[in-house]
Amino acid sequence: MRVNFLSWLLCLVAVAVFGLASCAAQPAGSSASPVIDAQTSSQTSATASPTSSASSNQAVAMTSQNSSQLFPGLPRLEGKATVELVVKGKPIVMEIDGTNAPITAGNFVDLVQRGIYNGSMFHRVIREPQPFVVQGGDPQSRDSSVPQSALGTGSFIDPATTKPRYIPLEIKTTRTDTLVYSKTFADAGIQDLPKLRHTRGAVAMARAPYPDSASAQFYVALADLDFLDGNYAVFGYVTKGMDVVDEIQQGDRITSAKVIAGAENLKK
Secondary structure, three states: OOOOHHHHHHHHHHHHHHOOOOOOOOOOOOOOOOOOOOOOOOOOOOOOOOOOHHHHOOOEEEOHHHHHHHOOOOOEEOOEEEEEEEEOOEEEEEEEEOOOOHHHHHHHHHHHHHOOOOOOEEEEEEOOOOOOEEEEOOHHHHOOOOOHHHOOOOOOEEOOOOEEOOEOOEEEEOOOOOEEEOOOHHHHOOOOOEOOOOOOOEEEEOOOOOOOOEOOOEEEEOOOOHHHOOOOOEEEEEEEOHHHHHHOOOOOEEEEEEEEEOHHHEEO
């Protein structure tokens, strides 16, 4: 289903109110307001080197192979993997696309293997006034003592560094087949469509306004959301169990998340 103009406006209002953001646990100096627009920041991502594009606020376009040189400390998925989530005893199967989003996909598969999503909650579900997204993956949500009002603010804390791990905004273009990092297409002046689009069933990373602030939270598109294309990083699609996604309610938990194929493509 395509989102018509009225639906687009309604969804935009929903995003302004609810956001697709990890509102806290983000680089210092970035705004905590959950809005759809990426805001510029002079701060460097926690995962970016001081000489990377994130520090100079310039978008970088490169091949998948070269991107590992800019963000050497992050896991990468070289190829594809299949992840199965179980919610209310029912499977949701996702194809995770490291070919077109190697860092974003690698981060997700790594977190699945670490068990970060087991027991985590879908803390945000937006279906009215139009189907929008279900969002989850906040590591805090595994702790029942954390109030629901605080959910949506958590990031993955890397035990190796005891600090949050953030990943850069990563979107591949269609025509040039290059990866653009650290800026939205609009801010980078790119007049192109992303390789991975926000069609129904798309799996993408939630983030704060600062582009390089995604960590663990993700969302699944409940409809075609063209207006998010070029703004948020899609890294896979639900291939089975979209009916299960349609039934998810706020507060439902992921019983288990596991990689059922392609684990060998994860490089750390």
